[in-house]
Amino acid sequence: MCFNSSIEWTTHTFNPWWGCTKVSDGCRNCYAEALSNRYGHSVWGAGKPRRLMSDAHWQAPLGWDADAKRTGRRARVFCASMADVFEEQAPPGQLARLWDLIRLTPNLDWQLLTKRPHRIAESLPPDWGRPAGDQSRSRIICRSCCRPVSIGRASSWADSPPSVKGD
Numbered sequence: 540m541c542f543n544s545s546i547e548w549t550t551h552t553f554n555p556w557w558g559c560t561k562v563s564d565g566c567r568n569c570y571a572e573a574l575s576n577r578y579g580h581s582v583w584g585a586g587k588p589r590r591l592m593s594d595a596h597w598q599a600p601l602g603w604d605a606d607a608k609r610t611g612r613r614a615r616v617f618c619a620s621m622a623d624v625f626e627e628q629a630p631p632g633q634l635a636r637l638w639d640l641i642r643l644t645p646n647l648d649w650q651l652l653t654k655r656p657h658r659i660a661e662s663l664p665p666d667w668g669r670p671a672g673d674q675s676r677s678r679i680i681c682r683s684c685c686r687p688v689s690i691g692r693a694s695s696w697a698d699s700p701p702s703v704k705g706d
């Protein structure tokens with residue numbers, strides 16, 4: 540799913556893939572699994588294939604970034620509403636593709652939500668946070684659905700995290 544978001548704390552929603560495996564009690568009422576099933580995608584659980592997204596879908600954030608640059612107003616991207624980017628079974632190559640996309644969109648503030656904060660450090664790319672003139676890297680916010688985890692620049696959003704993903 541890739542669309543301008545109606546969620547008040549973000550501007551856009553971007554999913555690098557669909558699917559996940561439940562990891563805690565907080566996953567019991569996972570709306571993303573229910574929505575996936577409703578759309579006929581059997582992508583939940585260990586060993587189930589994830590739903591990959593089209594190239595056109597992956598292009599959309601580049602347009603959002605261009606708009607943000609043109610207007611001078613940074614935009615926020617909620618990533619991901621239908622997956623957990625730090626899950627153990629991330630589809631091969633898709634997480635690296637996401638890091639590349641984030642590097643290419645310095646006018647966007649990416650909001651990565653996860654229930655696997657213990658996997659953040661090992662999943663980040665090795666150049667994460669290096670002051671290399673890449674603004675996006677210092678503005679990404681990671682948080683758990685259970686507790687906020689900020690990496691890089693903190694923000695008022697991280698101080699009052701929204702309640703999502705089966706909380």
Ligand code: SF4
Binds near residue numbers: 559565
């Ligand atoms: S998407 Fe979030 S709430 Fe749903 S199963 Fe994955 S980690 Fe749990």
